Amino acid sequence: MDRWFLIAATALAAVGGIAGMWSVHKGVRSPWTVIWMIAAFAAQIGFLSVRGEARGACPLVGLGEILAFLAWSLTFFYLAVGPAYRISLLGVFTAPVVVIFQGVALLPGQLIADPPRVPGTDAWHETHAAMSVLSYGALALAAVAGVMFLVLDRQLKDHHLKSGLFRNLPPVRELLKSTVRLLWLGVALLSIGVFAGFMMPRQGGTAHLIAACAVWLSYVGFLAIKQLRGLTGRRTATVAVLLFLVSLSVFALV
Amino acid sequence: MELVCVGLNHRTAPVEVRERFAVPAGKLGDSAKQLLEIEGLAESVVISTCNRTEYYLAGEQAEQAAAELRRRLAATHGADSDPHWYEHHRISAAKHLCRVVSGLDSMVLGETEIFGQAKEAYRQALDAGATSGVLNRLFQRAFGVGKKVRTDTRIQEGATSVAGAAVELAEKIFGKLAGCRVIVIGAGEMSRQTAQALVSRGATSVFVTNRSFDKAEQLAAEMGGRAVHFDEWQAVLAGVDVVISSTSAPHPVVLPHHIESVRRVRKFRPLFLIDIAVPRDIDPACGDIEEVYLYDIDILEQLADEARTRREKQIIECDRIIDEELKKLNLPGT
Numbered sequence: 001m002d003r004w005f006l007i008a009a010t011a012l013a014a015v016g017g018i019a020g021m022w023s024v025h026k027g028v029r030s031p032w033t034v035i036w037m038i039a040a041f042a043a044q045i046g047f048l049s050v051r052g053e054a055r056g057a058c059p060l061v062g063l064g065e066i067l068a069f070l071a072w073s074l075t076f077f078y079l080a081v082g083p084a085y086r087i088s089l090l091g092v093f094t095a096p097v098v099v100i101f102q103g104v105a106l107l108p109g110q111l112i113a114d115p116p117r118v119p120g121t122d123a124w125h126e127t128h129a130a131m132s133v134l135s136y137g138a139l140a141l142a143a144v145a146g147v148m149f150l151v152l153d154r155q156l157k158d159h160h161l162k163s164g165l166f167r168n169l170p171p172v173r174e175l176l177k178s179t180v181r182l183l184w185l186g187v188a189l190l191s192i193g194v195f196a197g198f199m200m201p202r203q204g205g206t207a208h209l210i211a212a213c214a215v216w217l218s219y220v221g222f223l224a225i226k227q228l229r230g231l232t233g234r235r236t237a238t239v240a241v242l243l244f245l246v247s248l249s250v251f252a253l254v
Numbered sequence: 255m256e257l258v259c260v261g262l263n264h265r266t267a268p269v270e271v272r273e274r275f276a277v278p279a280g281k282l283g284d285s286a287k288q289l290l291e292i293e294g295l296a297e298s299v300v301i302s303t304c305n306r307t308e309y310y311l312a313g314e315q316a317e318q319a320a321a322e323l324r325r326r327l328a329a330t331h332g333a334d335s336d337p338h339w340y341e342h343h344r345i346s347a348a349k350h351l352c353r354v355v356s357g358l359d360s361m362v363l364g365e366t367e368i369f370g371q372a373k374e375a376y377r378q379a380l381d382a383g384a385t386s387g388v389l390n391r392l393f394q395r396a397f398g399v400g401k402k403v404r405t406d407t408r409i410q411e412g413a414t415s416v417a418g419a420a421v422e423l424a425e426k427i428f429g430k431l432a433g434c435r436v437i438v439i440g441a442g443e444m445s446r447q448t449a450q451a452l453v454s455r456g457a458t459s460v461f462v463t464n465r466s467f468d469k470a471e472q473l474a475a476e477m478g479g480r481a482v483h484f485d486e487w488q489a490v491l492a493g494v495d496v497v498i499s500s501t502s503a504p505h506p507v508v509l510p511h512h513i514e515s516v517r518r519v520r521k522f523r524p525l526f527l528i529d530i531a532v533p534r535d536i537d538p539a540c541g542d543i544e545e546v547y548l549y550d551i552d553i554l555e556q557l558a559d560e561a562r563t564r565r566e567k568q569i570i571e572c573d574r575i576i577d578e579e580l581k582k583l584n585l586p587g588t
Contacts, residue, residue: 156426156547161557171429172524230521232544 002050003111006068009043010102012036013075017095024092027164033091034082037075040098044072057118060129064110066251071101073137074144077185081141081178089168093144124200128193132212135189136247139219142182143244146237149175153234176233179240180226187219208250215247255388255586256316259347260323260339261301261308264361267338274331277302283378290384292326295319297389299379301354303371305361310351312388317343348392348585352576355400357409363565364409369400391585399579406575409568412561416444417451419557420528420549424452424496427526427547432456435494439463439487439508440501441473444530448498453477461494463487465501492516498528499535506537513543520545530554 016036023030047068051059059065078094105111152169155161169175194216197209222239225231231239262272277285282300289298294315301308311319320341328336342350350359355372357364376393379385385393404410413419421431428434434457438445441464449460460479463486464470470481482490491497491512501507513525522545529536529550541548 152426156423157541159549159553161423162560166426169426171425172427174429176524230518230523232522233524234544235522 005047012040020092128196132193138186146240263306283382286379286384435459
């Protein structure tokens with residue numbers, strides 16, 4: 001049952017992304033992407049509910065569940081901050097990322113069929129896991145906004161201004177503001193996650209926590225430089241994308 | 255019941271003729287009411303803008319009334335204007351109004367100002383009691399058609415002037431221009447137009463610099479901005495978002511090192527450089543700086559040309575919508 005919810009969420013996000021790309025290609029704005037993404041979000045909640053019921057805890061055991069939770073978090077932030085953008089276009093860029101995360105989660109061996117209950121749940125552990133993955137949703141959306149900026153920046157620099165994509169992309173300054181705001185939000189949530197990580201009872205090695213701290217420090221350092229010294233839009237966007245991709249490696253250490 | 259449109263516009267009459275027949279903006283209703291003295295005329299609306307003066311007439315003998323109107327106009331304003339007038343009858347008059355309201359008959363294809371001007375002319379005629387069943391229905395339908403044409407086609411898309419193209423790009427970079435700061439280097443006509451277009455969209459803090467300081471002061475006063483001596487403009491660069499340059503200098507005025515020197519102070523914020531001078535004022539190497547978006551006159555003119563071509567391609571679709579909508583009108587006199 002849970003797997004079907006995730007398959008449905010993946011299919012809905014894929015349809016939303018393709019429909020959005022088609023409307024962008026035609027040079028029109030369509031509200032349909034957000035509608036498909038809302039449907040995908042509902043299916044994601046279905047998956048997490050069934051999985052959470054079975055686990056008796058936040059379903060964040062193993063890479064499959066983490067990626068599914070991350071996809072939910074990304075969709076949640078997209079739907080929450082979408083109105084600040086031209087909503088369907090942010091969806092066009094977000095949907096493929098959601099499809100990739102969930103597609104990997106659906107690969108054989110990533111989601112066990114009958115997940116066992118998590119023994120002796122701990123509030124700090126739950127907070128650490130939930131806040132960390134939630135923060136990754138915000139950081140992922142910052143990376144998506146960064147990609148949108150890089151596309152627009154290239155088009156403006158090269159004077160390629162005819163495409164439907166160019167017409168529908170939000171202004172440079174708004175994309176940069178949104179990227180930075182999402183980074184701050186992600187770092188704030190990650191701070192709670194890392195703090196809870198120090199408070200929870202140790203299980204096994206500390207490599208994961210060290211990696212999480214390294215990610216946190218990288219983002220804080222990056223935002224400090226951006227705030228104090230300033231960074232060009234291109235560097236801000238590039239670093240937001242690269243840091244997110246590198247930070248995904250933390251999950252390999254879970 | 256007959257329906258007639260009598261008019262002259264920018265295509266049929268030069269400005270020296272059009273200005274003779276212009277009706278003051280506040281007198282359109284009175285003028286329409288006065289026309290009803292002509293025998294056979296029951297309703298009228300007068301539209302008068304800088305590009306056209308048109309009389310929409312409805313009545314049992316509106317065609318005769320139109321001829322009488324032209325005689326009167328010739329008598330009061332001079333007979334030499336007669337070749338400049340055009341007439342549209344019945345459905346052709348209705349279609350013409352729809353095209354006017356939709357901006358298809360305007361000098362700048364698809365412009366929106368005419369919609370408001372026609373609406374105001376109709377309101378004044380209505381208030382003056384110069385309209386009734388036929389023209390009320392016709393104008394209301396025409397406004398509906400005008401909105402549909404603008405919504406369902408791309409007739410308004412893209413800026414058709416250099417200044418307009420610059421403003422569109424500025425909005426693509428900065429979003430709303432409220433709070434944007436602009437420096438104008440060289441107080442020529444093109445810079446004035448471009449800066450004016452930016453100010454009309456909300457840009458504030460306009461700085462103007464020119465080799466002749468008097469000219470800079472004059473343009474700055476016009477824009478509500480501040481004049482800057484020509485040897486001091488680099489100091490202002492750190493605080494602005496847009497640079498418009500249009501001097502007659504034979505060599506580049508804005509060089510990469512000018513921008514490099516203020517990048518840190520600007521915290522690497524986006525900078526939009528508009529070079530509308532020939533020869534160019536801004537060294538093309540400035541465009542290689544990451545946060546700089548550089549556009550010269552050729553690119554801006556190309557954008558405006560493309561927008562005009564796109565709009566022209568939309569005319570057939572607009573006319574199709576107008577024909578379709580007029581078929582539904584079933585108006586007496588058409």
